[in-house]
Amino acid sequence: MFRLMRLQPLHGWNAVAWEIVVVMLGVLLALAAQQWIDDWTWRARAADSTARIKKELETHYTWSVEWRMTKPCIVAQIDRLGQRIIRSGDHLEPAPVYSEPGLADYVLRLPSKTYDTGAWTTAISDGVVPHLKSTDRLEMSFHYAVLRAIIDRTALNDADYQRLFSLSRPMPLDASVRFELLLRLDEMRGRAELMDLEAAELIGHITNLRAAPSPAEARKRIASFGTYRFCRAHGLPMKSFEQASAPGV
Numbered sequence: 001m002f003r004l005m006r007l008q009p010l011h012g013w014n015a016v017a018w019e020i021v022v023v024m025l026g027v028l029l030a031l032a033a034q035q036w037i038d039d040w041t042w043r044a045r046a047a048d049s050t051a052r053i054k055k056e057l058e059t060h061y062t063w064s065v066e067w068r069m070t071k072p073c074i075v076a077q078i079d080r081l082g083q084r085i086i087r088s089g090d091h092l093e094p095a096p097v098y099s100e101p102g103l104a105d106y107v108l109r110l111p112s113k114t115y116d117t118g119a120w121t122t123a124i125s126d127g128v129v130p131h132l133k134s135t136d137r138l139e140m141s142f143h144y145a146v147l148r149a150i151i152d153r154t155a156l157n158d159a160d161y162q163r164l165f166s167l168s169r170p171m172p173l174d175a176s177v178r179f180e181l182l183l184r185l186d187e188m189r190g191r192a193e194l195m196d197l198e199a200a201e202l203i204g205h206i207t208n209l210r211a212a213p214s215p216a217e218a219r220k221r222i223a224s225f226g227t228y229r230f231c232r233a234h235g236l237p238m239k240s241f242e243q244a245s246a247p248g249v
Contacts, residue, residue, distance in 0.1 A: 046131040052119040053140060054211035060147065061206045061213060062221045063113045064199035066228055068244035071196040073231035074110045075189060081108065081167055082185045088173055095167040100226065107167050109230040110192070112158055115151050120144050136209060143205035150198050153191050160188055204247030218245070 084093055095107040120140065123129050129137060163184070171177070206212050213221070219241055222228050231238050 042128075042131040045126070045128050046133075049119065049123040049126075049128045050132060050136060053123065054209060056116055056119040057143070057206045057209060057211040058213050060115060060143075060202055061211070062218050062225075063111065063115070064202045064206075065218060065241065065244045066222045066225050067111055067199045068196055068203075069222065069239045069241065070111065070227045070231050071192055071239070073227070073236040073238050074108075074192050076236050077108050077110075078185050078189045078192070081164070082182055084167070085173070085178055085181050085185075090173060091170045092167065092173050094170050097165075097168045098230070100230075103226070104162075104165075105168075106161065106165065108161060108164050108188075109227050110157060110161065111225065111227045112154060112161070115147055115154075117144060117147065139205045139209050143202060143209075146198050146201045146205075150195060150202070153195050153198075156191060157188065160184060200247060203245060207247050212245075215241070215245070 081095055084095055087093070097105050097107060098109065099105050123132070129140075132140070167181070203212075212218070222241070228238075230236075
């Protein structure tokens with residue numbers, strides 16, 4: 001008959017328990033270390049993405065301020081073209097044509113910027129956005145949503161910019177042609193007003209993110225922009241820098 005032997009560890013159960021505790025502590029420490037490394041990596045990536053996005057926002061800021069400064073000038077140009085159409089008889093009184101190096105001839109000068117969204121798009125595709133500071137993430141999300149609308153309106157402006165060159169020709173004017181031209185100008189005028197409000201929103205988000213360049217640097221950049229130079233050279237109305245750079249105004 002076999003005798004059942006009682007299981008007894010060589011060094012006792014206390015030693016086994018201690019070994020289990022040591023192993024568990026080792027696993028927990030390894031997991032904690034891995035978590036710390038992961039957190040540190042995401043913090044570093046978030047900081048890098050934030051810096052890149054803020055650099056992108058600097059450009060959005062100066063373009064937004066330029067739009068707000070020159071909006072009265074843009075509206076004045078549109079109104080002048082409308083008055084020309086209204087006062088013309090059977091044939092359109094041709095609008096003045098302006099020329100600049102590197103640009104097609106035009107009858108209406110307005111900003112046409114290609115807004116870069118690469119830093120924000122990369123942050124989304126790389127999964128970094130959830131790791132950004134919550135307040136920054138919210139401001140950036142709102143900013144780029146408004147920017148999408150501005151990009152779409154800029155594309156519409158660019159298309160009308162080309163079509164309006166027809167106003168430089170003494171075309172026959174009947175009621176339907178006159179109405180179509182005035183309607184197009186009214187649409188551009190309304191779009192300019194909307195973009196002015198949207199630009200103010202962008203300026204607000206950028207200011208909250210502390211990503212705006214210094215006033216001196218912003219003024220310097222804006223002074224080199226074509227629409228600003230055109231409006232100033234032709235004595236057309238503009239907002240001051242202080243008015244245009246005030247968020248939400």
